[in-house]
Amino acid sequence: MTLRRGFKSEANGLALEVRAELGLPSHSPVCPFAIAEDLCIPVFTVSSLLALDGQSPRQITKLLDDHRSAFSAITVFNGTRRCIVHNHLHARVRQRSNLSHELAHALLMHPAHPPFCSSGDRIYKPELEEEANWLGPVLLVTNEAARWAMAQGVSVADAAGHFEVSEIQRRWRP
Numbered sequence: 001m002t003l004r005r006g007f008k009s010e011a012n013g014l015a016l017e018v019r020a021e022l023g024l025p026s027h028s029p030v031c032p033f034a035i036a037e038d039l040c041i042p043v044f045t046v047s048s049l050l051a052l053d054g055q056s057p058r059q060i061t062k063l064l065d066d067h068r069s070a071f072s073a074i075t076v077f078n079g080t081r082r083c084i085v086h087n088h089l090h091a092r093v094r095q096r097s098n099l100s101h102e103l104a105h106a107l108l109m110h111p112a113h114p115p116f117c118s119s120g121d122r123i124y125k126p127e128l129e130e131e132a133n134w135l136g137p138v139l140l141v142t143n144e145a146a147r148w149a150m151a152q153g154v155s156v157a158d159a160a161g162h163f164e165v166s167e168i169q170r171r172w173r174p
């Protein structure tokens with residue numbers, strides 16, 4: 001799927017606006033949890049939800065025990081309000097990536113939709129996922145941040161550490 005013309009530039013501009021809102025220069029690391037807080041989007045771990053009623057539904061327990069890498073994050077809506085539930089068992093860089101992807105949906109004002117159909121299959125709109133797949137990483141490493149790292153002669157590994165992203169994600173950025 002191809003992103004609409006101009007989307008990548010718009011996404012970088014939006015990421016820069018988010019950083020400015022947080023008072024951060026374009027090349028500083030950004031914390032997706034701080035972005036969520038600034039947007040007034042509550043973020044929960046799966047375990048924190050389980051602790052609310054003291055019970056662990058069998059499906060969630062099985063998900064965390066047997067398939068801990070299968071679930072990353074999801075945006076849950078209550079009317080127009082949203083919250084994000086994420087898998088805290090993933091590595092820290094993956095949690096940041098997962099959360100950034102969900103925040104991208106919010107920043108792009110993607111509408112709510114049911115996550116599953118009656119048969120249990122996942123419902124998603126490929127064009128919206130593609131936009132979030134692009135903006136999520138850009139929130140973590142803007143074009144300016146990637147150029148800054150290159151100009152500083154920072155290795156991919158050191159840049160990944162600086163921006164708190166995986167080396168794969170850092171290589172993906174321009």
